[in-house]
Amino acid sequence: MTTSLKSKLQEDLTAAVRERDELRSSTLRLTLAAITKEEVAGKTKRELSDDEVQKVIAKEAKKRREAADAFAQGGRAESAEREKAEGVVLAEYLPKQLGDEELEQIVAQAVQEAKAAGAEGPRAMGAVMKIVNPKVAGLAEGGRVAAVVKKLLAG
Numbered sequence: 001m002t003t004s005l006k007s008k009l010q011e012d013l014t015a016a017v018r019e020r021d022e023l024r025s026s027t028l029r030l031t032l033a034a035i036t037k038e039e040v041a042g043k044t045k046r047e048l049s050d051d052e053v054q055k056v057i058a059k060e061a062k063k064r065r066e067a068a069d070a071f072a073q074g075g076r077a078e079s080a081e082r083e084k085a086e087g088v089v090l091a092e093y094l095p096k097q098l099g100d101e102e103l104e105q106i107v108a109q110a111v112q113e114a115k116a117a118g119a120e121g122p123r124a125m126g127a128v129m130k131i132v133n134p135k136v137a138g139l140a141e142g143g144r145v146a147a148v149v150k151k152l153l154a155g
Helices: 004-018 022-041 050-075 077-091 100-118 123-138 141-153
Strands: none
Touching: 004 022, 004 050, 022 050, 022 077, 077 100, 100 123, 100 141, 123 141
8 A cells, every 4th residue: 555645746747747747747756766765775665654755755855955056056057947946846745844933933942941951052952953853853954953953052
């Protein structure tokens, strides 16, 4: 039995191929290939849960962002635009990202919890991240979270 998110990706791929949407179909093909690769990794083949499929999609979206940045810095604007467009397609399958204010509120609360537990200053980073990560998993990128934590710990 396939997961609902994976089957949605497959249905959307079929629709994109019918509509001759080259960008969407190639992006979904690459993502489904990454999901299949993850399923056969390890000693036994297994079905990924929706959460695991989402993690694979998030990883693929991050690759697109990094590639777009690299292309932009290398002066290849056309390739950068393509990567950004693929990232937009993948973003449709991910939960809505937290806004800066929401993220800061969650981190501020975690900083208070860490301070109550005795963690102080920049060394509290690890303790705060342990509290924050489960709350924002899939809703905010790790780099963004770390930057906010550093900013709030610095005071």
